[in-house]
Amino acid sequence: MTPLSSSPSAELAPRADVDGRWTPRLVLLLIALAWPTQLLAAGGILGANATAGVAQAFHTTQVVWFGLTLTLVSTLLTPFVIKLGDLYGKRRVMLAMMALGALGEALAALAGSFWLVLVGRAIAGFYGPFGALSFAAVRDIFPGRLVKQASGIMGSSVGLVALVSPFLAGWLVDGWGYRGALWFLSAATAVAFALVALLIPETPRHAFDSGFDWLGGLVLGGGLTAVVYAVGQGQSWGWSDLRTLGWLSAGAVSLTAFLFVERSSPHPILDLRVLRRRPVALALTAGGLAQTVAFTMPALAILLALYPHIPGVSAGLGWTAHHNAVVSVSWNLVMFGTGLLVSRYLRHLDARRVWCAGLVVMAAGYTLVGFYHSNELELALTSCIANIGAGIVVAGAPALVVGAVSRDEQGLGSGMLNMLINLFGAIITAGAYAVLASDSTITQGTAFYHDTGYSWVFWLGALVTLVSLLLSLFIPPLRDPADEDTLPA
Template identity: 85%
Template sequence: MDGWGYRGALWFLAAATAVAFALVALLVPETPRHSFDSGFDWIGGLVLGGGLTAVVYAVGQEQSWGWSDTRTLGWLGAGIVALIAFVFVERSSAHPILDLKVLRRRPVALALTAGGLAQTVAFTMPGLAILLALHPAVPGVSAGLGWTAHDNAVVSVSWSVVMFGTGLLVSRYLRRFDARRIWCAGLAVMAVGYTLVGFYHGNELELILTSCVANIGAGVVVAGAPALVVGVVSRDEQGLGSSMLNMLISLFDAIVTAGAYAVLAADSTVVDGTAFYLDTGYSWIFWLGALVTLVALLLSVFIPPLHDPAEEDAADGTPLA
């Protein structure tokens, strides 16, 4: 990014995706199929995507237009109408991307919502922290740290490694112990971590220490969310549950990101059409992450005991390996 701009970063991501595609195609075995009835809800996907795009666009333009502007209200209204229509589309779809019948079961709804909210925080907050790192430090105008993209990448390696290592370690113990307790402990640590990031993010050392605390919890969250979902659905619903979790992560990501930018915009300075953010805004986006994590923790308390898919397979005679 420092040498070739944002296009260089996008080309790098395209190349990394191509490599990942090749590795999956060559090395990952095919998942056993329990149902051969397949399909995709194209209409539902378009309606949901269009509705979310309209809402996020309206929130993003709020600083320029204002909440009472007819354009803001028009985009918000169109987005809300599309999201309401999405509910009816899913009810009639043969292959819904968000199965409302499954979501009506309390354990599934709790696990998917808590898992989606928590993973949204784990994935979104580090991305928002890039704004803090790369924006310049101009007293009274911008409270960024003024790092280069390379400096940010070097510093962020610390908490990225912590997140990866924690997730790898925790995944080995999810079936030996109560996954709900491990999950809730991870949520508590992540909430504390992002609360600390909100208070202490003024230099490299502060950001490294507080972000590492947050990413210990994030590692638990990323490792534990799939186990949480698998533990509340049947064997035949595992693929559906996993896809619904990822869809909810995308949904919550759009909402949390739009909310975070609205928080930043409330404490910003616009210079020649470019918004620069002050420290209060940065603090509140991290505290927003902590708050969303606490909501996920509260929901998780009510998740009933999880079942072990291996025991279900053994009960009906399905080979375990």
């Protein structure tokens, strides 16, 4: 066993192909990291399609927990995953997470009762924070000249997932029910385990203190989980309901307590000094907001597409899930292609300028979607414009974080971005449903949404994107990972 150095920066893992050229080995490394990373996005789409089948199979009115359980466990564990990856190497932690993810989905597929399904989904939630480690692993494994490009390709591949997953979900759920989707997720996670085990080398350790701040992790993870849960339930409970206010208050108290716990801890789970630096704080906040819009708005567009069209009652388009999947091919291809193109040239460009250009296009696109979404042609054209910007955003966000933090801080930066996306996602989704509910008709206990509500949802996405753009304008010049290859070890 190689002895540990006294300084994290002194222990650098050998970089593969340091001359900065793509080789077959580097391509395989990228696939081995991208597959399990984007499996998270595919799991969200498959899980959403399986939800109705779970509710009918177990005759439950609490099916919301089928997805919420996984989200809450993932949010709670993220701080621990960040620290464990720095302490013991990211590969070991990723393998443990994937093993538990495959086991949890298999247990949920085999379950004969709803509570056992939830147990399986809770175990599968251990896989949820994988993205907090995979992007950081790119920084450790790839030569500096390819870090931004590799990170961009990994981020933009979500467009390919969004392209294929609706068809896959329809085939699995129609042919084998919700269990088919869960078995696929279990098998795909097992494949991810094999790819990482066979291809990914262990990454260097970036923390060497033997202590572990369990209290700080529980306080931070618990606070974030409480806030996400409250926001997720606020629409059904009511924002003034005591349960909503109680969970929000508990989350706020926990997050405030975390600041004091970390100050007194000899082994803090998160180095808050990093977050006090302006480039890091701005990059994480702007990146979290913009990526949340890029991931959330397409899901809300599906709501518009699948809700029925009833004049005067519901302004949905009334499409089938298959028809929506066919139409959405256009903008998902645009997102994937734009992301790949941007990733190719990121190594030669200023990531801040590329990022801001993407935000401008995405804001303009969702403004147009708000105005024009009444048929296939309108929605496809406006969504393609929005997804040109979204492709730049998902490719540029990892490069933004890479430029704001050092290699030793990459795990912390990626993990914090992951937590912010979860938090902002819950808030923006709740806000969107509140906007829809404000202009709706309730018929036989079901809320149907009018066109004004749908328009304001997309305009909300444009407004949040503009907030991200405003923050991004204050990000100072960023470091280039390529410079790390020229520094002495």
